[in-house]
Amino acid sequence: MSAIVEVRDLYKSFSRGDEKIDVLMDLTLDVQEGEFLALMGPSGSGKTTLLNLIAGLDSPTEGTIRVGDQIISEKSESELARWRTRNVGFVFQFYNLLPVLTAYENVELPLLLLQLSKAQRKKQVENALSLVGLGDRMTHRPGQLSGGQCQRVGIARAIVTDPTIVVCDEPTGALDAKSANDALNLLGLLRSELGKTILMVTHDPHAAERAQRIVQLEKGRLVGGNPLPALARLN
Numbered sequence: 634m635s636a637i638v639e640v641r642d643l644y645k646s647f648s649r650g651d652e653k654i655d656v657l658m659d660l661t662l663d664v665q666e667g668e669f670l671a672l673m674g675p676s677g678s679g680k681t682t683l684l685n686l687i688a689g690l691d692s693p694t695e696g697t698i699r700v701g702d703q704i705i706s707e708k709s710e711s712e713l714a715r716w717r718t719r720n721v722g723f724v725f726q727f728y729n730l731l732p733v734l735t736a737y738e739n740v741e742l743p744l745l746l747l748q749l750s751k752a753q754r755k756k757q758v759e760n761a762l763s764l765v766g767l768g769d770r771m772t773h774r775p776g777q778l779s780g781g782q783c784q785r786v787g788i789a790r791a792i793v794t795d796p797t798i799v800v801c802d803e804p805t806g807a808l809d810a811k812s813a814n815d816a817l818n819l820l821g822l823l824r825s826e827l828g829k830t831i832l833m834v835t836h837d838p839h840a841a842e843r844a845q846r847i848v849q850l851e852k853g854r855l856v857g858g859n860p861l862p863a864l865a866r867l868n
């Protein structure tokens with residue numbers, strides 16, 4: 634097993650007027666290929682900032698981030714945008730589905746940025762929607778689906794490009810207990826059946842428990858535990 638995400642000596646600051654806000658400090662983390670990792674910590678500790686940096690939505694102030702065979706911390710904004718299309722699947726708290734599009738069309742969206750034939754896109758969208766148990770809901774719009782079903786569409790959209798990593802920011806935050814459990818089962822399945830690497834930010838201890846490893850952030854630093862995985866928990 635090898636690290637698919639390697640974060641080294643990472644610092645991230647934001648400027649607000651004359652003020653410099655240090656959000657992440659001296660952070661080093663490895664995520665193994667096929668690992669399901671939960672990021673926890675108090676509000677404002679930097680969880681989303683770290684997830685966004687690993688997903689290539691932002692660039693670090695200092696330090697390096699490698700994902701797969703790419704040093705993403707060295708990429709320009711346009712290079713990052715191209716890289717994300719192929720390599721990152723996003724799952725959001727409020728699903729971020731387009732209400733005027735059907736489940737099929739929402740899942741197809743990330744594929745429109747790739748050079749694929751319509752037939753190939755159809756195959757991948759149908760596979761992804763079947764995998765999340767919504768093969769019979771492809772023509773429904775988000776307004777015709779429950780919150781749990783919307784999140785399953787969101788998960789299908791995240792995996793339809795077969796990305797290197799799947800990042801989830803509070804994926805169960807808007808769901809009732811049963812739908813949250815279904816979404817977590819599905820994330821577990823992506824890892825166990827498809828070998829997906831999943832990074833999940835959550836406040837919910839029940840959600841975090843479903844990951845193989847929990848890392849805690851406090852005031853921008855990783856605290857407690859070993860930043861390298863407890864290998865015994867990996868299977």
Ligand SMILES: Nc1ncnc2c1ncn2[C@@H]1O[C@H](COP(=O)(O)OP(=O)(O)OP(=O)(O)O)[C@@H](O)[C@H]1O
Binds near residue numbers: 675680681683
């Ligand atoms: N673009 C930005 N400009 C200025 N400050 C920012 C920016 N993004 C984040 N911050 C600050 O960075 C800190 C960490 O924010 P972040 O969203 O990463 O925390 P979090 O741990 O995910 O919090 P929560 O659990 O509440 O979502 C906060 O103090 C926030 O105000």
